[in-house]
Amino acid sequence: MATTNNSAAQAGTATKKRGQFKETWRRLKKNRMAMIGLTVVVFLVLISIFADVLFDYDTVVIKQNTQIRLQGPSAEHWLGTDEFGRDILARLVHGSRVSLSVGVVAVSISLVLGGSLGAAAGFYGGTIDNVIMRFMDILLAVPSLLLSITIVSALGPSIINLMLAIAISSLPGYARIVRASVLTVKDQEFVEAAKCIGANNFEIILSHIIPNCMAPIIVQVSLKVASAILSTSGLSFLGLGVKAPTPEWGAMLSGGRAYLRNAPHLTIFPGIAIIITILSLNLLGDGLRDALDPKLKK
Amino acid sequence: MSRYILKRLVMLIPVLIGVTFMVYFILSLSPGDTAAIIAGEGADAQTIEAVRKDLGLDKPVIVQYGKYMWNLLHGDMGVSYSTKRPVFTTIMSSFPNTAKLAFWSILVAIAIALPIGIISATRQYSAVDNVGMVAALLGVATPNFWLGLMLIIVFSLNLGILPSGGMSGWKSYIMPAITLGTGDAALICRMTRSSMLEVIRQDYIRTARAKGVPEKTVIRKHALKNALIPVVTVIGLQFGSLLGGATLTETVFAWPGVGRLVVDSIKSKDAPMVLGCIVMLTITFSVINLIVDLLYAYIDPRIKAQYKKK
Amino acid sequence: MAENKKDLILDIKDLVIHYETDDGTVEAVNGLDIQLEYGKTLGLVGETGSGKTTTALSILRLVPDPPGVIKNGSITLDGKDILNLPQKDLESIRGNLVSMIFQDPMTSLNPVLTVGEQIAEVIGLHENISEKEAADKAGQMLEVVGIPKERYGEYPHQFSGGMKQRVVIAMALACNPKLLIADEPTTALDVTIQAQVLETMKELREKFGSAMIMITHDLGIIAEVCDEVSVVYAGQIVEHGTLEDVFERTLHPYTEGLFGSLPNIEERRHRLQPIPGLMPDPTDLPKGCCFAPRCKYCTEACTKARPEMKWVSDTHYVRCSRYDEPGFKIERSVQ
Numbered sequence: 001m002a003t004t005n006n007s008a009a010q011a012g013t014a015t016k017k018r019g020q021f022k023e024t025w026r027r028l029k030k031n032r033m034a035m036i037g038l039t040v041v042v043f044l045v046l047i048s049i050f051a052d053v054l055f056d057y058d059t060v061v062i063k064q065n066t067q068i069r070l071q072g073p074s075a076e077h078w079l080g081t082d083e084f085g086r087d088i089l090a091r092l093v094h095g096s097r098v099s100l101s102v103g104v105v106a107v108s109i110s111l112v113l114g115g116s117l118g119a120a121a122g123f124y125g126g127t128i129d130n131v132i133m134r135f136m137d138i139l140l141a142v143p144s145l146l147l148s149i150t151i152v153s154a155l156g157p158s159i160i161n162l163m164l165a166i167a168i169s170s171l172p173g174y175a176r177i178v179r180a181s182v183l184t185v186k187d188q189e190f191v192e193a194a195k196c197i198g199a200n201n202f203e204i205i206l207s208h209i210i211p212n213c214m215a216p217i218i219v220q221v222s223l224k225v226a227s228a229i230l231s232t233s234g235l236s237f238l239g240l241g242v243k244a245p246t247p248e249w250g251a252m253l254s255g256g257r258a259y260l261r262n263a264p265h266l267t268i269f270p271g272i273a274i275i276i277t278i279l280s281l282n283l284l285g286d287g288l289r290d291a292l293d294p295k296l297k298k
Numbered sequence: 299m300s301r302y303i304l305k306r307l308v309m310l311i312p313v314l315i316g317v318t319f320m321v322y323f324i325l326s327l328s329p330g331d332t333a334a335i336i337a338g339e340g341a342d343a344q345t346i347e348a349v350r351k352d353l354g355l356d357k358p359v360i361v362q363y364g365k366y367m368w369n370l371l372h373g374d375m376g377v378s379y380s381t382k383r384p385v386f387t388t389i390m391s392s393f394p395n396t397a398k399l400a401f402w403s404i405l406v407a408i409a410i411a412l413p414i415g416i417i418s419a420t421r422q423y424s425a426v427d428n429v430g431m432v433a434a435l436l437g438v439a440t441p442n443f444w445l446g447l448m449l450i451i452v453f454s455l456n457l458g459i460l461p462s463g464g465m466s467g468w469k470s471y472i473m474p475a476i477t478l479g480t481g482d483a484a485l486i487c488r489m490t491r492s493s494m495l496e497v498i499r500q501d502y503i504r505t506a507r508a509k510g511v512p513e514k515t516v517i518r519k520h521a522l523k524n525a526l527i528p529v530v531t532v533i534g535l536q537f538g539s540l541l542g543g544a545t546l547t548e549t550v551f552a553w554p555g556v557g558r559l560v561v562d563s564i565k566s567k568d569a570p571m572v573l574g575c576i577v578m579l580t581i582t583f584s585v586i587n588l589i590v591d592l593l594y595a596y597i598d599p600r601i602k603a604q605y606k607k608k
Numbered sequence: 609m610a611e612n613k614k615d616l617i618l619d620i621k622d623l624v625i626h627y628e629t630d631d632g633t634v635e636a637v638n639g640l641d642i643q644l645e646y647g648k649t650l651g652l653v654g655e656t657g658s659g660k661t662t663t664a665l666s667i668l669r670l671v672p673d674p675p676g677v678i679k680n681g682s683i684t685l686d687g688k689d690i691l692n693l694p695q696k697d698l699e700s701i702r703g704n705l706v707s708m709i710f711q712d713p714m715t716s717l718n719p720v721l722t723v724g725e726q727i728a729e730v731i732g733l734h735e736n737i738s739e740k741e742a743a744d745k746a747g748q749m750l751e752v753v754g755i756p757k758e759r760y761g762e763y764p765h766q767f768s769g770g771m772k773q774r775v776v777i778a779m780a781l782a783c784n785p786k787l788l789i790a791d792e793p794t795t796a797l798d799v800t801i802q803a804q805v806l807e808t809m810k811e812l813r814e815k816f817g818s819a820m821i822m823i824t825h826d827l828g829i830i831a832e833v834c835d836e837v838s839v840v841y842a843g844q845i846v847e848h849g850t851l852e853d854v855f856e857r858t859l860h861p862y863t864e865g866l867f868g869s870l871p872n873i874e875e876r877r878h879r880l881q882p883i884p885g886l887m888p889d890p891t892d893l894p895k896g897c898c899f900a901p902r903c904k905y906c907t908e909a910c911t912k913a914r915p916e917m918k919w920v921s922d923t924h925y926v927r928c929s930r931y932d933e934p935g936f937k938i939e940r941s942v943q
Contacts, residue, residue, distance in 0.1 A: 020538070024552050050508070051578065054519055056596075132314070134312065135315075135316070137313055137316075138313055138316035138317050138320060139320075141313050141314075141316075141580045141583060141584055142317055142380055142579075142580055142583075143538075143539050143579060143583060145546070146545065146576060146579065147563065149545065149560065149564060150321060150324055150325065150564065150572065150576070152326055153323045153327055153328070153564040153565075154326075154327045154328045156329055199400060226439075230493060231454070233441055234441065234443065234545075234546050234582055236551075237441075237443050237546060238545070238546070238561055238567075239550060250441075253443075253444060253447070257447065260447065260450060260455055260456045261451075264451045267444070267447050267448075267451070268446075268451075271440075271441065271444035271447075274439075274441050274444065275436065275440050275441075275444075276439075277441075278438070278439035278440075278441075279435060279436065279439040282435060282438060282439060283435070297414045334927070357849060359670040440839070460857070482814070500715065501710060501712060501715035501716045502715060502716055502717055502718040502719070503720070504670060504710070505710060505717065505776070505779075506718065507667055507668075507670055507702065507715045508670060508702055508703060508708045508710075509701060509703035509729065509733065509779065510699045510701065510703035510704055510709065510730065510733050510734060511699070511703075511729065511730075511733060512696075512699050513695070513699075519675060519721075520718050520721075523720045523721075524719065524720055572931075592685035595619075597720065598720060599719070599763040599765065600719060600763070600765045603765065603766070
């Protein structure tokens, strides 16, 4: 990883950067699995953006209609109806909004926060490094799902708190990656050179060091969005996620538990939605890793 | 070596202090009046005040924390708010259940993952490899609580051959262990494959072949021992997190373990119990990590040499 | 011509090896011939990427496949047809009849096995003796290469580069092979250590009576240890002869170029004369003589057809079309 970063760093100029991006894209395109992943991810994003166009929230997604409860798949309700007679497909489509937004926001928070902490730790070293990294050790020492559970339960279940909880429990990962990248880049000559021409620390971190950690971070992000979505569904499953009647995959799954025997589709379909999402994100993440660091693949 | 172990154990102390402080602080943010919850529904203001005073809940958080730590140092984890039983004994009665489940799960995971990972690597792009890797991808993507529910649908509700929950006899282990094991198997399998592929390309493997070592021995003796080094880490970490966080699976199968205890205690705002569980699980998690590092040294003489120097 | 089959430990004929990758076919070895008598030492000299290592690996059938494919040719080792030997027989030959010393001692020893174990392993595999005896013999082999046998139980990371290469040598010689292939055995070592290791190899080879192929780009090493020399360029031997033939009566322009690239302490007034240009792209070799684009004697005809092997004496041949012209001489032979 380090050598890729270094060579990318030495390339430095804008044109070379674009060249690297193009090259990565070219390699990614050749990877069939990654392209399938990317297609599905794009599809899911589009669905969640246009969810309201597909199914109206107030009249379809949350409106109860007990006469048609627990129906199996039919022409009218492709994936059947749930315990309150709501269309499962409509709820899954709207649920993708929750899952994707929690995934993206949680990862963004922890990326920015963890990344800055890691960058500061790596760049300044000494006491700052020690304090930050010991704090990260503390976060790491608690199993992450347990930490999220504790945080959500203390702050009260809501989407925002869910995002925060997941973000906090995945801080150490980003901090470590960025710190490691900073340490490998820090003592290289182009950083020395930047110092010599009078760039301040903040500028150096922003313009020289951060671009050099991009490759591992991009990979980590795509994989972490997946695990954030998994955590979200897990927390919702425990009743610590979004409040009813907001549709969320984990909560839907949990709601179906009471009807496992007679209406297993209530549980089966949300699970499949989760699997497809995670699978495609992972395929994309793996593909990106191979494309960004071709040495690893052969 | 023993100096290294001691050093690691000593380093655990500040981490534990940090963890307890952090969790104590987070829990103190909880909305709602703890004293009122403990006093029970319909208790009058006087009783609530008495409870508050009794438990020291009227003091600042930091003081409460200090008191908690002081007691913890004396081996006292406090008393559960909801059951009034000592936290330590409650945890100790659930922990073995979690440990047993974790043991069988990791065994399932290793039994599935290692052979598939090794075969996949030695016959890259073969049918076994392709099927194995697709299965592993699916395994990583499947939420284990969902898999658990699916198993319940098939084996308990439809076939009626396995109990859907609880801990009663060996049959009740099967589904939880498979549920937890397959997810970990997927991870371990992918790790084994990539690590094997990496090792097989090394020069010393070519040396071994050039010595006339039969291919099977090359894989078993020369490649595997090197390839297992990162795999051992993953197995150890997975085992650690099984001990500390089979929360969801334990909930699905009503397994009387620590994971479920945490969830239940959080729901009933039983702060001493939550803290106690997290302290226990953090200790377990850290000790497992230490054991993994030591196992490393056992497999890799280069690392052993480093530890000896320290 | 030295073509008496009975004397040959190794007979490679018209060997062609390609690496077939997504990015094109690398023509690593293109019609290479080697004849080596028992007990003799052959130097294989050439630049990095000229196909020396691939040739060496093919003798043990260890060319990585995929992507390596042996397209054509035959390899006869001690009367055995290597390219058609079943895997099991190959395994009994490797490390026993023929063994190999690799370039980088840092990576060619298994880091998790003791050096003793690694030597004992090869003995145990090929000699029908108990584990204890194999271990004893491994200890003796360590002593033979100048390492106290007390270090039997130590791991490779506890040894220096030169010591590691001695271990590799001990491993290679442990079963008294009839052919030893040394692939740049000293390139990765310090100069002072190089001399020691080379000396050890030379002594031991004489002691065990093995034939040896010494692969190197260092003409000094060739002069030191070899009886015969083959100069390899782009996967083909462009000149072959005894040490004297090649060093004193150099024929091929490329060989001349190699000598021209050597610093000469006695004639420091002379400038180094490096060979201009680079090795041709092995995925796209020229149609004619592969050296033509870099050759100062190149004519139109050179770029049209691959030159044939031309014997100039019983022991010496060259692949250069210019020798079809009577009276053609390269500068080195004029001096």
